[in-house]
Amino acid sequence: xxxxxxxxxxxxxxxxxxxxxxxxxxxxxxxxxxxxxxxxxxxxxxxxxxxxxxxxxxxxxxxxxxxxxxxxxxxxxxxxxxxxxxxxxxxxxxxxxxxxxxxxxxxxxxxxxxxxxxxxxxxxxxxxxxxxxxxxxxxxxxxxxxxxxxxxxxxxxx
Numbered sequence: 087x088x089x090x091x092x093x094x095x096x097x098x099x100x101x102x103x104x105x106x107x108x109x110x111x112x113x114x115x116x117x118x119x120x121x122x123x124x125x126x127x128x129x130x131x132x133x134x135x136x137x138x139x140x141x142x143x144x145x146x147x148x149x150x151x152x153x154x155x156x157x158x159x160x161x162x163x164x165x166x167x168x169x170x171x172x173x174x175x176x177x178x179x180x181x182x183x184x185x186x187x188x189x190x191x192x193x194x195x196x197x198x199x200x201x202x203x204x205x206x207x208x209x210x211x212x213x214x215x216x217x218x219x220x221x222x223x224x225x226x227x228x229x230x231x232x233x234x235x236x237x238x239x240x241x242x243x244x
Contacts, residue, residue: 119218119219119220124210126210128208131204134200141154147241148164148233150168157176158176159172159173161173171198188222188226190219198214199213200212200213201213
């Protein structure tokens with residue numbers, strides 16, 4: 087019985103400020119899939135926060151359509167619908183936590199967390215992405231760099 091349970095995927099419920107719960111798939115193994123990165127931007131936290139949550143700015147840096155309801159519990163659709171989810175926690179200019187999905191089975195969400203802190207005249211973004219299908223890790227790491235960090239740095243340099 088234990089072997090069967092260990093090989094199965096567990097579902098966890100993540101409750102947001104808006105009282106909405108999400109099922110998040112996480113492998114029942116000691117080493118869950120996760121990404122942790124720290125990225126520095128040469129702009130204040132407010133600019134980074136706004137670029138992540140303002141649909142016009144998101145579309146400008148990504149080059150693709152975005153729809154974002156920038157309230158806790160609000161939904162978003164990014165990159166022309168390739169990414170979708172819901173804002174779980176928003177702390178202005180400090181934190182964005184999202185239930186986030188990309189073409190995974192219906193109802194499966196990962197958790198994305200952006201922590202913003204002032205570093206001199208710029209921002210240190212501490213990023214954590216957890217609960218995604220383990221075989222998606224390499225693709226996601228490349229995607230964060232190609233579709234978020236590099237375009238944001240270019241956008242902020244203009």
